[in-house]
Amino acid sequence: MKPDEIRVAVLRIEGTNCEDETVLAFKHLGVEAEAVHLKQFYSDSVPDRDRRSIWDYNCLVFPGGFSAGDYVRAGAIFSARLKSVLRRDLEEFIKMDFPVLGICNGFQILTELGVLPGFDEDRPISDKPEMALGINDSSRFECRPTFLRHENRGNCIFTTKLEKEIVSFPVAHAEGKVIFPKGKEDEYFDMLTENDQLVFRYVDAEGNYAGYPWNPNGSMFNIAGICNVKGNVFGLMPHPERVFWRYQHSDWNRGTKPEGAGDGRAIFESVIEYLKRL
Amino acid sequence: MIADVYIELKEGVVDPEGEATKKALRLLGFNVRNVSTRKVFRIELDAKSREEAEKKIAEMCERLLANPVIQRYSIRWVD
Numbered sequence: 001m002k003p004d005e006i007r008v009a010v011l012r013i014e015g016t017n018c019e020d021e022t023v024l025a026f027k028h029l030g031v032e033a034e035a036v037h038l039k040q041f042y043s044d045s046v047p048d049r050d051r052r053s054i055w056d057y058n059c060l061v062f063p064g065g066f067s068a069g070d071y072v073r074a075g076a077i078f079s080a081r082l083k084s085v086l087r088r089d090l091e092e093f094i095k096m097d098f099p100v101l102g103i104c105n106g107f108q109i110l111t112e113l114g115v116l117p118g119f120d121e122d123r124p125i126s127d128k129p130e131m132a133l134g135i136n137d138s139s140r141f142e143c144r145p146t147f148l149r150h151e152n153r154g155n156c157i158f159t160t161k162l163e164k165e166i167v168s169f170p171v172a173h174a175e176g177k178v179i180f181p182k183g184k185e186d187e188y189f190d191m192l193t194e195n196d197q198l199v200f201r202y203v204d205a206e207g208n209y210a211g212y213p214w215n216p217n218g219s220m221f222n223i224a225g226i227c228n229v230k231g232n233v234f235g236l237m238p239h240p241e242r243v244f245w246r247y248q249h250s251d252w253n254r255g256t257k258p259e260g261a262g263d264g265r266a267i268f269e270s271v272i273e274y275l276k277r278l
Numbered sequence: 279m280i281a282d283v284y285i286e287l288k289e290g291v292v293d294p295e296g297e298a299t300k301k302a303l304r305l306l307g308f309n310v311r312n313v314s315t316r317k318v319f320r321i322e323l324d325a326k327s328r329e330e331a332e333k334k335i336a337e338m339c340e341r342l343l344a345n346p347v348i349q350r351y352s353i354r355w356v357d
Contacts, residue, residue: 073345080342112345128340132347139294181347182290218292 001058006275008033009057013078018064018103018241025241025268031275035063038078042085054089058275059099062106064172064239074133074175075108082113087125090115094124097278099157099271100233104173107225107235108133116235118228119191131188133237134177137218143172145250146216146238148200148224149207155196155231157274158267166207167200167263168249169238176217176237178226189221200225200236240264279324279331280357283343285317291348319343320356328355 008026012019012035019035026033039045040052054060068077082090094100094115102110110116111133114126136142145168152159180188192198201222204210209222217237225236243249243262252258287293293314300313321338325331332353339351 072342076342076345083341129345129347132345134291134348135294137292137294139298179291179348182288 001275001278003031003272003276006031006059006272007057008059008061009036009052009054010034010061010063011036011038012063012065013038013067013081015067015069016063016065016078016105018105018239021244022061022063022103022241025244025265026272028244029265029268029272031272038081038085054086054093058278059271060090060093060101062100062102062109063241064104064106067105067109070105070175073108073112074173075105075110075112078105078109079112082109083125091123091125094228094230094233097230097232099274101158101267101271102233102235103239103241104171104176104237107237108175110233110235115233116228117188117192117197117226118230118233119195121229124228124230124233130181132179133175134179135175136173136177136216138212138216141172141174142176142213142216143170144213144216145170146224147203147205147207147214148238149203149209150199151201152199152227153196156199156227156234157231158227158234158270159199161270161273162266164263166203168243169236169240169264170242171216171238173217173237176219178217178219178221178223180220185220192223192226195229196231197226197229198223199227199234200238240267244268279328279355280320280322281331281335282354282356283319283321283335283339284352284354285319285339285344285349286352287314287348288350 010019010022023033148167202215202224204214215222227234243264245262246260247258248262296314303310344351
């Protein structure tokens with residue numbers, strides 16, 4: 001695919017609030033991206049010029065925010081609405097190797113949809129959720145930078161251009177604790193490891209797995225982000241789009257050029273690189 | 279028909295809201311042994327029988343109201 005054929009949709013509904021910076025991250029890298037309201041895919045009340053189809057795009061992003069007010073559970077309502085109107089298309093989209101990214105609330109949506117952990121290549125959307133993003137152990141909204149160890153061995157198409165082993169992305173969430181079904185925790189972890197689906201895990205400043213506050217939510221196995229078995233769907237709680245530039249890091253004035261790349265930029269560069277080869 | 283649908287955490291799942299509330303109540307001098315949270319949806323629906331209604335509610339819970347990995351549901355009939 002040529003760079004000018006790449007079209008990214010950042011899906012929004014009421015309550016999403018990170019769509020603009022997510023769209024900008026892609027635009028800064030020279031590809032076309034736009035925020036698209038879910039209604040534009042199906043509603044008759046939308047004027048013709050605003051109608052869209054999922055097939056107008058080759059990359060879908062679920063941005064951060066508080067979609068539908070986080071009612072019921074974070075991401076549950078967005079996911080129910082999506083299932084009712086786009087389930088088949090989304091399944092096809094994933095099967096066709098197009099990339100899907102979920103950041104923060106987007107990760108919660110992908111989890112509620114049953115797209116992640118995504119163990120089954122032939123059925124990319126499971127009938128019921130297979131994991132949960134529960135309330136943080138601290139029972140608080142955790143909003144600050146975190147350190148992440150990149151653990152993927154090449155399966156995840158969103159981190160292929162990431163050179164650093166430890167990156168710093170900020171988190172901002174109240175429900176981000178990765179929970180696997182009781183009794184299956186180790187089995188899930190082993191499967192994720194074996195399939196190369198682990199992408200980011202929370203670590204301390206020295207790069208060791210550590211508890212709170214380094215692990216901001218109490219996530220099992222310190223998991224911050226995972227991809228599906230094929231590596232083309234990626235969900236993470238931290239926000240790469242909030243550290244696109246070096247000056248967006250909290251320690252921006254320590255040594256490096258502030259106008260240089262922030263740690264998060266590699267995520268967007270990786271997916272664009274992947275799309276160019278698709 | 280009116281049903282109260284209770285969504286609660288499964289046994290063994292940590293309940294941070296409950297724990298924080300317990301801590302605060304103890305600080306206020308209340309000698310509470312345990313606190314856990316629940317969410318209740320009051321659902322009004324039409325159905326031929328209670329069984330049919332319960333079947334519908336079960337589906338609602340599976341498809342939206344509860345995440346089976348961490349939550350379970352129970353029904354209490356109001357009317």
